[in-house]
Amino acid sequence: MAAMNEVNWLSAEEQRIWRSFLAATSLLQERLDRDLQRRNGLTLVEYAILVHLSEAEGRRMRMRSLADTVIVSKSRLSHQVARLERDGYVRREDCMEDRRGFWAVLTDKGAEVLRAAAPGHVAQVRKYLFDQLSQAQTAEFGEIVTTVERRLRDSSSD
Template sequence: MSEVDWLDADEQRIWRSYLVVNSLLEERLDRDLQRRNGLTLVEYGILVHLSEAEGQRMRMRTLADTVIVSKSRLSHQVARLERDGHVRRESCSEDRRGSWAVLTAQGEKALREAAPGHVAAVRAGLFERLSDEQVKRLGEIMEIVERGLRGDEPR
């Protein structure tokens, strides 16, 4: 049995701080979107990704990977967005088991209405607290960590 490479005191402090910040920021953004616009943070993310996709449509499987949620959670969230008229599902002619999520005009409108408040909340919760240099360093760090976790770059 190999010995555990425990986190040192600084690493432990940083790790715990990261967990708290991630949780608090996500909770604050989710609560703000729900209060202002009746959307969850995940639903907002779905609308954003659909708005940026070619033809404002994405395969459900691809959307789940992009929004970083399980397929069952995505299905539940898309069903809610569909019920509210923001998204519609279309069958995929190439793959009978697959389906498309398509942004509707009502979904575009909901996104346009939610975006300014959401951007302001992101700025207030994260970027306004940092200097320009800190934002740059944070971006570099997040890129390195993301690439490593996605397996795009060896450590």
């Protein structure tokens, strides 16, 4: 490891990979977001909120846990949930165990919009990501992103 005042610069190949990774993730998120908005009137973050609520026990999660799961700030989550609440897809409930906390709850209307959005979203994910990779590349990519995610989550206090 380089000393504190030394910079361990990226090699030309590492720089190329890093920049390609940034561009690919940005382009993928932008295309998926645009498609969801066009087809279903949802942003990618709103879709993720609905997905995580649909998978949660009782279709409900604490707002703090939901923010951590969707990987957005609490303020951004609050804004997104307010929009979903306005559209009738989610409702907030007081948390009796913690008077300061709230539950986000997926409504039947929210579950229906998610069911309608999911097939098109999955088709786009497949088109822009998995159809571009061989089975071996998919397995390797899975290992790579899982390793990076795990290490980033383990070192979240850095």
